[in-house]
Amino acid sequence: MMKTSIFLTFLAMSSWAIAQDTFMALPDKAPVPKNNPMTKEKIELGKILFFDPRISESGTISCNSCHNVMAGGDDARATSIGHGGQKGKRSAPTVWNSAFLTVQFWDGRSPDLEDQARGPITNPIEMGMKSHDVALERIRQIPGYKKYFEAAFPKDKSPMNIQNAVNAIAAYERTLITPGSKFDQYMKGNKKAMNAQEIRGMKTVETVGCTACHFGPNFSGPLPPEKEGNYQKFPQNPNPEIVKKYNLSEDLGRYEVTKKEEDKNVYRVPTWRNVALTAPYFHNGSVKTLEEAVRVMGKLQLDVDLTSNQVEDIVAFLNTLTGPFPAQTMPRLPELRGRTLVED
Amino acid sequence: MMKTSIFLTFLAMSSWAIAQDTFMALPDKAPVPKNNPMTKEKIELGKILFFDPRISESGTISCNSCHNVMAGGDDARATSIGHGGQKGKRSAPTVWNSAFLTVQFWDGRSPDLEDQARGPITNPIEMGMKSHDVALERIRQIPGYKKYFEAAFPKDKSPMNIQNAVNAIAAYERTLITPGSKFDQYMKGNKKAMNAQEIRGMKTVETVGCTACHFGPNFSGPLPPEKEGNYQKFPQNPNPEIVKKYNLSEDLGRYEVTKKEEDKNVYRVPTWRNVALTAPYFHNGSVKTLEEAVRVMGKLQLDVDLTSNQVEDIVAFLNTLTGPFPAQTMPRLPELRGRTLVED
Ligand code: HEC
Ligand code: HEC
Ligand code: HEC
Ligand code: HEC
Ligand SMILES: [Ca+2]
Ligand SMILES: [Ca+2]
Ligand SMILES: [Ca+2]
Ligand SMILES: [Mg+2]
DSSP states (O other), X not given: OHHHHHHHHHHHHHOGGGGGGTSOOOOSSOOOOTTSOOOHHHHHHHHHHHHOGGGSXXXXXXXXXHSOTTTTSSOSSSSOBOGGGOBOSSOOOOOTTGGGOSSBSTTOOBSSHHHHHHHHHHOTXXXXXXXXXXXXXXXXXXXXXXXXXXXXXXXXXXXXXXXXHHHHHHHHHTTOOOOOOHXXXXXXXXXXXXXXXXXXXXXXXXXXXXXXXXXXXXXXXSOTTOOSOOEEESXXXXXXXXXXHTTOSSSOBTHHHHOOGGGTTEEEOOOOTTGGGSOSBSTTOOBOOHHHHHHHHHXXXXXXXXXXXXXXXXXXXXXXXXXXXXXXXXXXXXXXXXXOSOOO | OHHHHHHHHHHHHHOGGGGGGTSOOOOSSOOOOTTSOOOHHHHHXXXXXXXXXXXXXXXXXXXXXXSOTTTTXXXXXXXXXXXXXXXXXXXXXXXXXXXXXXXXXXXXXXXXXXXXXXXXXXXXXXXXXXXXXXXHHHHHHSTTHHHHHXXXXXXXXXXXXXXXXXXXXXXXXXTOOOXXXXXXXXXXXXXXXXXXXXXXXXXXXXXXXXXXXXXXXXXXXXXXXXXXXXXXXXXXXXXXXXXXXXXXXXXXXXXXXXXXXGGTTEEEOOOOTTGGXXXXXSTTOOBOXXXXXXXXXXXXXXXXOOOHHHHHHHHHHHHTTOOOOOOOBOOXXXXXXXXXXXXX
């Protein structure tokens, strides 16, 4: 992936006009896998599940707790607080535009949103359910859920199962996309949508080489149906001082999945979309501001000391990638009358 | 209060027709105090504050965490989980129709919603902010908040203060009302809105004496602008077995506020509105089902052993008090760009 994109970048550098593989507007619709088509009913069920804290052991944690769709699609924390107040070692990425990632998680250990959604429900430090069967039993005990599953999966004889639940969540997540940012308007021909500084920042990310890794409509590389992750070593250029300051080498990234030497400290390239709303930064949330994250990237990934002006321009550009979020009407959670499922 | 209402009940028992002080439809609008008129802008600001977890120390707990307006307006738990995973000793009541209560909290220690909203923000086991100044400083650092405060309080020179914040939250809470339940339809003349069992239950709560305490449109006694709390001893009739089983005498209720002997184990009468959605029951959330809560009330408050049929009828009636919730469109939380306010 790095090779192709560096090649593209070099091509692009020779003429601004052909930079279209680097800079592209976000599609108006997310890519949809053939085996999980989106329907209104499936999206509605997925939304309800996304917001239902009852599928967590304590009854207090929903997907939205860590991926707040009223905000950046994350929790604005370095590391999340999950079941029993426990903290994980990684920072919650945004769910906004996660539909445009070829692999999920910082280390790419999950191939798609359907598979990803299985994780948090039973993760002992996230939602903390003992098993998917226990989670499903909770859902089954809430009479109101039945009709939503039936409407979403009309062909299934017994539609209340985990596969359908995660399919529905993924379908809902594919609606959480933010085309229409200043940058998208600019790419679609409205040259007034970005100001001079923002355009300067856009040129800078290309000339200094950021777009070797962060390219395409989501600035995270190719989109699905591509299946391969856009993996890159981080840090590329060891700088003991910065690495120590932000504790950037302890987590071994993709190596923790594959146990291959070459995957040590390798991460999937994250999106730049709405990155201005997702501080703090990096897999461990150790860097508090976007300015500093940009500076660190310059140093660790490209071995350049970006000037203050360059950093300001790049941040101005990154801010043009904040998109309008589709308005969310809260689902009314299916009712359970006269009793609760949660033990104290 | 008890005296008047028992008197009303006796009157009512002599003829179903004059039970109108006992049974009344919920008004379409909540009572509004003169010094905090509701405006569209104030409600919008209040809604944003209600949903903003950034006014909690950890950045993860909002009013909606414990008073989920997608569900019963509570957290379906015996006791809530607040800052640092700590549990309090009392159960979160619903915010739905709290606007119809003359005093707030199980022990009535707060006179109104404006005053009430000050509590949780700095409560060390709820949102855990060190002080209101610290909370306000958070809000001030989020640039997007300024315009909402200015729009909500156009006459104020510096509108970003705690009084305005709690006034806005209270204004939003006054929109969280649920007229239009089956019961309300019935009271407004649609005699088909309730079935035979539900009507039987309605008569039963009056004849056995529940409505001596639970009367009026909110089934919690008089509505504001009345300022007096509708306080009642609980349990009225000591029953060591039940009291021990559900640990009902440890919390001293209103006594913990007034330190007056006569206030030991005295509580404000809670609403019956949406009570089918707010299990578990009582101030400590010790009773898991509505059936059992009704049975316990019969025994402890009226010294009667309700028959199974009576309990079923009463529960059927209480279910007619579940109202349609006004649809909630999620606010987009005011943006903070490129940084976070929350320490890990
Ligand atoms: C307690 C916090 C917490 C909860 C609850 C939670 N997540 Fe996450 N989520 C995280 C963290 C942390 C990561 C990153 C973990 C990693 O990469 O190793 C993550 C990763 C993700 C990703 C991958 C995004 C990317 O850029 O790779 C998606 C999608 C996602 N979560 C969706 C969900 C859904 C759906 C639910 C509910 C079923 C959920 N999350 C519940 C914290 C949480
Ligand atoms: C060689 C690949 C590569 C290059 C070049 C690169 N990045 Fe990155 N970028 C990554 C990877 C991988 C991560 C994830 C690192 C981590 O947190 O583990 C990342 C993370 C980021 C983040 C933080 C995202 C988040 O949500 O926390 C920002 C911001 C960013 N890059 C901006 C830039 C900028 C600006 C440049 C150029 C100055 C740049 N990147 C150059 C690969 C690269
Ligand atoms: C961590 C849980 C938690 C959070 C967060 C929380 N509350 Fe509460 N709330 C409770 C509990 C528990 C009570 C009952 C306490 C008592 O009566 O002693 C309560 C009582 C109330 C009441 C009184 C209702 C009644 O019937 O008397 C209102 C209104 C209310 N809260 C609104 C709010 C608002 C507004 C916020 C945010 C500013 C908030 N709550 C945050 C748990 C919480
Ligand atoms: C003498 C006054 C009184 C009488 C009579 C009375 N109640 Fe109550 N009721 C209360 C008080 C006070 C509470 C709050 C007790 C507590 O949790 O501390 C309460 C609580 C409840 C609750 C639980 C509400 C919640 O949200 O947890 C239900 C249900 C209820 N009553 C139903 C009934 C029924 C049905 C009857 C008649 C069989 C009845 N009550 C008779 C005063 C009364
Ligand atoms: Ca982040
Ligand atoms: Ca009052
Ligand atoms: Ca309750
Ligand atoms: Mg894939």
